[in-house]
Amino acid sequence: DYLPDTPEVRQDVAEFYGSISTADEAVGRLLDTLADTGLDASTWVVFVTDHGPAFPRAKSTLYDAGTGIALIIRPPTRRAMAPRVYDELFSGVDLVPTLLDLLRLEVPADVEGVSHAPALLAPDTENAAVRDHVYTAKTY
Known part of the structure; x- marks a missing residue:
């Protein structure tokens, strides 16, 4: 809500979401490989970013958008844990x-x-x- 609605910003946001899509596909391939090899039953998968997005009032700031990160911890499938948000x-x-x-x-x-x-x-x-x-x- 705080970014100006300009063609340049729209392009930056589109590229940001494209990066998320690329990362999602890569993690999906990793999870598929673990499942195909049977290693998913005993493997913990951790996906973490080190900062917020590279936008004004985000990366390198102390606003929520700068201090919030992506953190996904997927337990081994043998644990049969339901997904949830922490x-x-x-x-x-x-x-x-x-x-x-x-x-x-x-x-x-x-x-x-x-x-x-x-x-x-x-x-x-x-x-x-x-x-x-x-x-x-x-x-x-």
Whole structure:
């Protein structure tokens, strides 16, 4: 809603959505290959971006569009977990402890962050919040 409606911006947005479509197709091929080889039963797939889109008030800003990222965690199919949206506060430092916990590996004491694995694996997402705040900073 904050981008001007100009031909240039429309082209930029079209290219952005084209990139999303390309990434979606690539991830789809990866998932198909895992299924075709039977590796989907034991493979965790993690897809993550490192910043918001490269638009004004997005990438390199502290607005929601700049701090929000795509994060998809697909468990092994043998777990038979239903897809769902986990829309809780999540900091980048939480990724490693969460993944280690999901893999049932010990989280070293010096690893920062909080594991969201218990909340992700819980059947009831009500009151699943692990954090009540996240701090962000721009250092350049």
